[in-house]
Amino acid sequence: MQAISGAGYPGISSLDIIDNVVPYISGEEEKIEWETLKILGGVEETEEINTDGTTAKTLSFDMHQAHPLRISASCNRVPVVDGHMECVSVRFARRPPPSPQQVREVLTAYTPEARTLGCPSAPRHAIFVHEEADRPQPRLDRDYQCGAGVSVGRVRQCRVLDIKFVVLANNVCIGAATSSIINAEFALLKGYVSV
Structure with missing residues (x-):
């Protein structure tokens, strides 16, 4: 930092x-x-x-x-008022590792099981991958998908591991309130709990 x-x-x-x-x-x-x-x-x-x-x-x-x-x-x-950020470096077990573009494509295409099951509160697009070098930023991106989505940016090669990137999530929404609702909807639709 x-x-x-x-x-x-x-x-x-x-x-x-x-x-x-x-x-x-x-x-x-x-x-x-x-x-x-x-x-x-x-x-x-x-x-x-x-x-x-x-x-x-x-x-x-x-x-x-x-x-x-x-x-x-x-x-x-x-x-920062709301929004937790992580600077992540990853080493993949599979060799050769994926390219930064392959990682971007997989993240963009990701659909969580909660969305597939039809949980009403699940974000339509769970992950947004930014192409700009200065994103994500808490002030600009923490409310993506009403705070239930995750923003990823700066996906690039890592000289020590394989890939590194920045992640932003709204700690109040997806970190607590909204995720609790999605978890309850998911548990109900999967049959883990009944009403």
Whole structure:
């Protein structure tokens, strides 16, 4: 991250009075590392034998035990009202890795299962891939798909890993309120819960 002064005086004038980034948010880095495994792993059905000899099916999170993901996160509190950003670098197991254009195409074409099932609150287009070098930006892009979509930009090759990019999500909408509604709709349509 670069300081406001890196933009030259007067810099970003609306932020001139804000002069801080907090490089630690208690528990957040660990939560991101754990939740990413849970989210990308999905749900698996297992059978357990009860004490009376009957079997019961249970649902649990697939945390990638068979093919573990390695995730490292750093969290900084920045002077933005809404919108969490991530600078992501990825190494792919498959060699050769995909090109930046292939990654852009896959992200653009992605349709979440919640949309396919017909969840009313699911965004029509879950991911928007920006071509501009200076996007996404919280002020301009956090309300994409009424805050339920994700903006991705700067998809490019990484000299250390394979691909790197920037991700922006509206932490209030898709991070909490809207995602809770989508999760409830999804659970109902999948038959995980009934009304």
